[in-house]
Amino acid sequence: MNDAPVPTRRSPLAVALVAAACCACGAQSAPEPPSSTPPAPAAPAAQSSSAQPSSAPDPASVGADELGQVPVLMYHRLTAQPTSVYDRTPDGFRAELERLAAEGYVPVTATEYATGRLDVPAGRHPVVLTFDDGDPTQFALGPDGGPAPGTAIAVLLDVAARHPGFRPVASLYVNAAPFGTADGAGVLAWLRDHDFEVGNHTQQHTNLSAAGDEQVQEAIVSGLREIQRAVPGYAVSSLALPFGAVPGTASLALRGSFDGTSYEHACVLLVGSNPAPSPYSTGFDPLNVPRIRSQDATGEEAAFGSTSWLDQLAANPAARYTSDGVADRISYPAASPNRPAPQYAGKAVAY
Known part of the structure; x- marks a missing residue:
């Protein structure tokens, strides 16, 4: 099953790279709801060098902009014979990872991104690798107990081994019977133990825009319980919306409860079509994180x-x-059109 989007509202990110691409992306989505964000504050004055760590690099020397855009890439199935835009060939997938490593990207998980835990070396760029549907071409365990050769996770580990600093982490969003197993036993524990993130995609790949409030919460809780049966106590902290479909009560994608089980997510991922805003910027919305189809x-x-x-x-x-x-x-940069969100203003330094 793929995540071809149903009509939903657009990510709030205002894309500012190429005007023609902006128009094309906007044509894919419904109009954005009116923003309730207050006017952006003036850029804070740069701190004195004495307030900065003595070993800190000069931000200008590395072109630092931690309010810039972050690509959140979306993958589904690897196959030598793609049948839709959601498929990638193994060679195409490997080439994309090689490109990311060569261009200075460092993988982080969706939750690390959304919570601002971006421990990325100076001059490098975070990227979020996300995988939907728990397809066995993404991950399986081989006879040696490690990732089966040819799966996406095995390819990622191989590329990371040859590019120091390219972290082998990703966020994998699963339904029932993840990665072709009966119940996720073994595979989900391996991912947890190797710093990968296991996220919720609902147990039955439910179109949440067509469900009532109670059914939305039931679908999300069922997905949570599916994961926690395989990895008891695991904290599921992000949700990828099946089909990119937003519930009628959008906030229920972020937090809710059903039958005595509660959930709360750091972010909710759309199907999307453009880069995501920095988690430190006023443009970040945990309910609407756009993704880019690989x-x-x-x-x-x-x-x-x-x-x-x-x-x-x-x-x-x-x-x-x-x-x-x-x-x-x-x-x-002080000239940036982006501004830090109020909760990060104390750490923000314009130069």
Whole structure:
């Protein structure tokens, strides 16, 4: 099953890379609801050098902009014979990871991104790798107890081994019987034990926009329980919306309860078509995190796919998130159109 989107509201991110691409992406989505965000505050004055760590790199020297855009890439199935835009060939997938490593991207999980735990070296860029549907081409355990050769996770580990600093982490969103197993036993524990994130995709891949409030919460709780049966006590902290379909009461995707079980997510992932805002910026909305479908440079809707967007970010490096290398400082150019969210203003430094 893939996640071809049903009509839903657009991510709040205002894409500012290429005007033509902006228009094309907007055409895919319904109009954004009116924003309740207050006017952006003036850029804070830069702190004195004495207030910064003595070993901190100069933000300008690395082109730091921690209010820039973050690509959140979406994968489904690996197959030598793709039948939809949601399929990737193994060679295409490997080539994309190689490109990310060569261009200075560092994988982080969806929850690390959403909660601002972005421990990325100076001058490098976070990227979130997400996998929907728990397909066995994404992950399976081989006879040696490690990832089966040819699966997406095995490819990721191989690329990471040859590119120091390219973290082998990802967020995998599962339904019932994940990765072709009966109940997820073994596979989900391996992912947890190796720093991968296991996220909720509902047990039955439910279209939440067509469900009532109680059914929405039941579907999400059923997915949570499916995961926790395999990994008892595991804290499921993010949700990828099946089909990108937002519930009628949108906040129920973020938190709710059913039959005595509660859930609360750090972020909710759309199907999307454009890069996501920095988690430190006023543009970040945990209920509406856009994703980019992994896709080659040609083919159906390729203008909205990962190759096109990575090309645009490479051509416009000032638009992407670039780390200053200091965990408790948020650096950005004073001329940036983005502003830090109020809760991060105390750590923000304009230069």
